[in-house]
Amino acid sequence: MGGPAAGHYAAGRFEVSSSPISSHPYVGRVREIPREAGIARERFAGTYVRGHRPVILAQALETSAATSKWSLDYLAQRVGHRFAPIEYSLRPVYNPNANVSGGIYHRKTVQLSDGLKLIATQQRQRYWYYISTIPVRDLPELENDLEAPDFLPRDRFRTSAIFVGNDGTGTQFHYDLTTNFLAVFVGCKRVRMLAPSATASLYPLGIDSPLCNFSQLNFDAPDPSRFVKARGLEIWEGDVRAGEMLYIPGLWWHHVTNVGLTIGVTFIWNQTWWQALNWQSIRMQLAHRVMPRLPARVRSAGR
Numbered sequence: 001m002g003g004p005a006a007g008h009y010a011a012g013r014f015e016v017s018s019s020p021i022s023s024h025p026y027v028g029r030v031r032e033i034p035r036e037a038g039i040a041r042e043r044f045a046g047t048y049v050r051g052h053r054p055v056i057l058a059q060a061l062e063t064s065a066a067t068s069k070w071s072l073d074y075l076a077q078r079v080g081h082r083f084a085p086i087e088y089s090l091r092p093v094y095n096p097n098a099n100v101s102g103g104i105y106h107r108k109t110v111q112l113s114d115g116l117k118l119i120a121t122q123q124r125q126r127y128w129y130y131i132s133t134i135p136v137r138d139l140p141e142l143e144n145d146l147e148a149p150d151f152l153p154r155d156r157f158r159t160s161a162i163f164v165g166n167d168g169t170g171t172q173f174h175y176d177l178t179t180n181f182l183a184v185f186v187g188c189k190r191v192r193m194l195a196p197s198a199t200a201s202l203y204p205l206g207i208d209s210p211l212c213n214f215s216q217l218n219f220d221a222p223d224p225s226r227f228v229k230a231r232g233l234e235i236w237e238g239d240v241r242a243g244e245m246l247y248i249p250g251l252w253w254h255h256v257t258n259v260g261l262t263i264g265v266t267f268i269w270n271q272t273w274w275q276a277l278n279w280q281s282i283r284m285q286l287a288h289r290v291m292p293r294l295p296a297r298v299r300s301a302g303r
């Protein structure tokens with residue numbers, strides 16, 4: 001796999017902006033994602049699941065084996081012998097939507113001992129490296145350290161995936177059809193969220209794109225003259241720290257930045273029937289399941 005095309009970016013490191021989110025050209029109002037400690041299941045179901053609203057569940061993972069044991073050294077010891085993909089880029093925040101948002105991203109398979117070393121020594125590397133969305137079932141040595149949160153019915157639990165990245169790495173705005181809990185075991189994730197009603201302002205990729213759940217915007221390099229609808233957005237913000245997890249209702253847009261070296265896991269639940277009947281959800285099902293089976297000339301009609 002080749003490196004980034006020469007001349008796309010000036011040499012040197014990408015600067016992560018430290019200016020407050022309230023002065024971001026796309027943002028109108030900033031709200032804090034609610035944080036609740038020791039929440040009862042009934043309250044969680046009534047307020048957040050039924051209300052379709054995000055919440056940070058504080059202290060939720062304090063007794064998890066992963067919270068007490070996980071570190072880069074521990075991962076290297078347990079799964080360093082395994083091979084898995086790693087993303088790398090001259091940009092810190094992962095967006096697989098390479099050309100639209102101006103990021104050039106690469107993925108290669110590495111032995112995890114090497115991948116974890118690249119992440120640990122990020123400051124000395126030319127690229128930003130991110131281990132993103134590796135199914136935990138591919139790393140069976142870690143499975144016993146994790147238990148899916150019991151806030152949602154067990155029979156809808158689908159899978160879990162691990163993310164390991166150093167300061168400044170993360171994932172651009174996207175939404176998922178599924179209901180996710182984003183758990184942090186080491187470090188902190190700064191999360192920005194937008195309600196599903198903001199979808200049109202986020203310029204999602206076309207229905208025929210396998211990345212139709214990603215925004216065309218690069219939130220970290222705003223371009224308000226091109227994305228004119230992206231203004232006055234009501235953005236929800238919160239830091240998810242080690243031992244905490246964020247409830248991400250399906251179809252909510254989220255943008256994640258790791259603050260310091262961060263190890264996290266997403267626990268993923270299938271949607272309910274009422275979520276599946278949502279128009280945006282139907283649109284995404286179409287994009288993922290139906291469109292790829294159609295001939296190219298049908299796929300491109302109407303664009």
Ligand SMILES: O=C(O)CCC(=O)C(=O)O
Nearest residue numbers: 163170171180182256266
């Ligand atoms: O932690 C990250 O970088 C992204 C996690 C995420 O967006 C997700 O689990 O849907």
